[in-house]
Amino acid sequence: MSSTDMIAPTSGWRQLQFFFDSKLHVRLESIIVLVVLGVAMSVLSPYFLSVSNFLNILLATSTIGVLAIGTTLILCSGGLDLSIGSILGLAGVVGAYFCVELEWPWFMAIVGALGAGAFAGFVNGQFITRLRIPAFIVTLGMLGIARGIGLIIAPNGGAIYGLPGPVIYLGQGRPLGIPSPVIILAIAAVLSHYLLAYSRFGWHTLAIGDNESAARATGISVESLRRKLYTISGMMAGLAGLIFMARVNAGDPTAGYTYELTAITAAIIGGTSLFGGKGSILGAVIGALIMGVLQNGLNLLAVQSYYQQIAIGAVLILAVYIDQLQTGKEKKA
Template structure:
């Protein structure tokens, strides 16, 4: 077990944090009529995974980019753009239902590709490019939708968000499938090895013949595609193409990736770790909801977790250097 965690770069600490947080939330959460802690009911546990799925998929996108020492601040906005793009094709323009899928994924990937193009060709720092895209994608989403939600999606799309095959919500299957493929790509393919090497030492990657620009381009496009998938899931879950969908989700996604063990400065990244990170964020949000803590405080809590996670990482890195 420990060897498996080490091989997949999952931090034992992050599992411990998840367990400890779950216990605390279980104890602090109110009791139902039948005497069970609300937190521990099956429907609530599904709620946690369901909520985690959306920003978990986003966090997987963040993991790819951050592993290569990049950053994507536009993920939440691109999610909103993808949600609106898919819904407007099917609802407003009355294309067949599957255009919601095509539209969301294409809008996400296109926004990611633009990020990648400007980062590699224009040599503009990723921080600036994706901060700009944060504004552009959100603005575009509001323009396309005229600032209103687009309701009334076909049943095929709602299946992706609201159905429960074998009692498990569809988004959980989608999250699991995306995570499985992503884990395979990052941990076991040459593409994944090159991603980590690029984040670790760009000169090294270039010197060994890796096409650094093409690699970066692909990584930002993947991150955008993940935002597209997350946008589709969001649309399907709430039956709305919502231009404000994913607001502040980049905070959740980046935090989930970092507390899952991905190195903010590149060179190390783990999809399984990110999944645990996403669950930690999900448990935190859900527990605070059950305790009726206002959403405003939740934002503060998540921001604090992000800073604390990076701070701890820095202390750890200093410890390693001092050895």
């Protein structure tokens, strides 16, 4: 056996899969699904294939996309964060409270939203790693706590309106014709993709999700890494809250309800394992886009939204099934 045989697999399809997996750190299948869906929608609806509609899809995907990035990091580490939907709502309220109720300068909305998100995530991490309470329980608790705090801060539990112009621009502005949330999502995705796929931080994240005791034995400080990951996840939820708030021009304490499940769906459609050790940031964004294209296309075809929910549920189950088939095949090979 020559050394080149040991590096690259042989068949054409496998080689292509390998290239996407190991060089681009995204699964070929999820890209194919997205393209096939896009082509199908273009054939079915004359309105689908246009730049403005694509920008619409990207805009509609941006909030879930940002959440799915944090979720992917958490899932890769073998963790779970159910609190991000509530944190999104809380972050928007805190941001709006700072610059509307307290009349602080506009950028304090950003500080408030990201800060509230990061702090909630930091608290999650502390409880999970120091008190050793399962992530499911801690973040389920935070799901209630963050939502409750948001409702308390907002006057009479209602939304805070009247954000300053620069903040609204973050949600409704179009620098170079591209919606600001799409730009924010792109920046967050590129940075996080680097973090997960190319940095030691990301490699260690995958390692602790894969085999925690092995990672600990090699000297990786598992607890400190987990604390950072939950803080990042909370901050991403804060960023999503900022985008949401700016888009609707209000800090709404009920925003983001059940978004955590949508974000997990996007991450898993994008090839991230629910059980840790495997995942892709670009995959999560593609997963969010697959859902966005489905919703947009079915809307254009005037299909009732109830059917959209069925379609997304089916895609999720199918994605995991295909993944299992693949893994099974590789094991036999």
